[in-house]
Amino acid sequence: MSEDRKNRQKRIRNFSIIAHIDHGKSTLADRILESTSALSKREMRAQMLDAMDLERERGITIKLNAVQLTYKAKDGEEYIFHLIDTPGHVDFSYEVSRSLAACEGALLIVDAAQGIEAQTLANVYLALENDLEIIPVINKIDLPSAEPERVKQEVEDVIGLDASDAVLTSAKSGIGIEDVLEAIVEKVPAPTGDPDAPLKALIFDSLYDPYRGVITYIRIIDGTVKVGDRIKMMATGKVFEVNEIGVFTPKPVNKEELTVGDVGFLTAAIKNVSDTRVGDTITSADHPTAEALPGYRRMNPMVFCGLYPIDSNDYNDLREALERLELNDSSLQYEAETSEALGFGFRCGFLGLLHMEIIQERIEREFGIDLITTAPSVIYHVQLGNGEIEEIDNPSKMPEGKMIEQVEEPYVKASVMTPNDYVGAVMELCQSKRGEFIDMVYLDENRVNIIYHIPLSEIVYDFFDHLKSNTKGYASLDYELLGYKPSKLVKMDILLNGEKIDALSIIVHRDFAYARGKAIVEKLKELIPRQQFEVPIQAALGQKIIARSTIKALRKNVLAKCYGGDISRKRKLLEKQKEGKKRMKTVGRVEVPQEAFMAVLRLDDTTNS
């Protein structure tokens, strides 16, 4: 038995595909699935690995997936592949690292026309950190603008990888797919663990299923696990009995055992997702291993915002929705908060803006709850006169100005790769976002990597959108947290009808406060519909009003037309009004639409200049 396992182990290859967004990762994964006949053509829906609707719509990959495939190689042997999917967006690099820890190799896809982009490099570093064998794949060679030789050279010069035998593919037209499969067999090392040693399995993801409890996605590093075994979670010491074991092909298929090198799933009537921490080690309860795997470093959310139900009766449903989402997404954080303006809601922490938007959309779609979201904020470190340091993730909680000694904000190191022609545009954008120029490195005669230190708060909102539009989509961005630096920051309050609206407060740089305040009150004037009465909008620093505009009163009352007579007509009109109010929240006496809460940050280019 043990011999069989060892023989089988030699034929296992565990790998991920890493790429910059849109370089063809999903398309290549589809081709690999097709040609290892995991699915019949008919079953094969486009982009099978991107299972969730949202992912398909947005064309991005969020959740990790692991598929077992079999491939009959040219040497006549049948190999077992585990393809572990990774997300491609900059917000999710932590999840990339998680899946890479379950692999021995990675296919590095580079677009033959575009060459290396910011996340190509970022992903390579993650793969190197995990000691993976990297196989360069130059994709989209069918494009007229493809320059595979130039891109190979770039891979050698910029990444320092030997690209002489890089695989050339067109995932779209199916060219080079067999070469990719053969390269996996030849270059990715087989797993090295011992099938007879005590069990050591890495949890790289988990998912809550209402019927089966928590489903953990595992990679076996040492030992073997069978149905009926008693297993122990090393972080919590909790013991469970294994109910089900299996692999995804991509359909779930139950198995009797998983052994060294296998990547699959396990259920054990685990009701509480906190018992299966991603990165934890599962071992045998009866023959435990002495040492757990190193695990993952915990990723802290970087962006925070308030989520409030429009209908306050939905509060409990919103709590439930967040609980459910957290089960499958350990990087989501939330805690209850109250706002004078918006009532009861939650302060939530996200990895980035895209993560935030995805969660928000899922709550609205999957749970049917209409939300008001407040403008996202980063965490500020506020040093008080008495030496204490407070961490502030909600601008309205900023202490009074006179108590503050100093405010620090998080900075990131941003690298922007761009064609030469847009260097000016990129630098202008970075400067306008309070960026500090650090370095500029030529990748080849036409492409540059520009490094800036920029406050995270300036990056999170619309930096990426501006970058794309200022460079016609050619520039790419990657960033990592640098640390905290002192800044001249102040809280700006917004008053509607004389009342301070806590959910609209923001933290701004003092030098930009006046321009920003002016722009915000003008924008709010456009966004907030006219009411029955005049509504002044003011921006204030402390007690001092720095900008003001006024929404004029509505001239006509819709009901006035009804002459008090026909009651059903009156009701209809009221219904109609209600429809129009869907995404509004009454704040004090003023009805404020969702867009207004975002408008404090999403302002056009002019605000920082």
Ligand SMILES: Nc1nc2c(ncn2[C@@H]2O[C@H](COP(=O)(O)OP(=O)(O)OP(=O)(O)O)[C@@H](O)[C@H]2O)c(=O)[nH]1
């Ligand atoms: N011409 C050409 N287009 C390709 C090729 N491979 C992928 N594409 C196209 O490139 C676009 C992006 O491909 P995806 O496979 O979705 O890219 P991805 O890297 O998975 O993107 P994310 O999932 O968003 O990270 C799609 O429109 C594909 O049809 C190729 O070999 N040639």
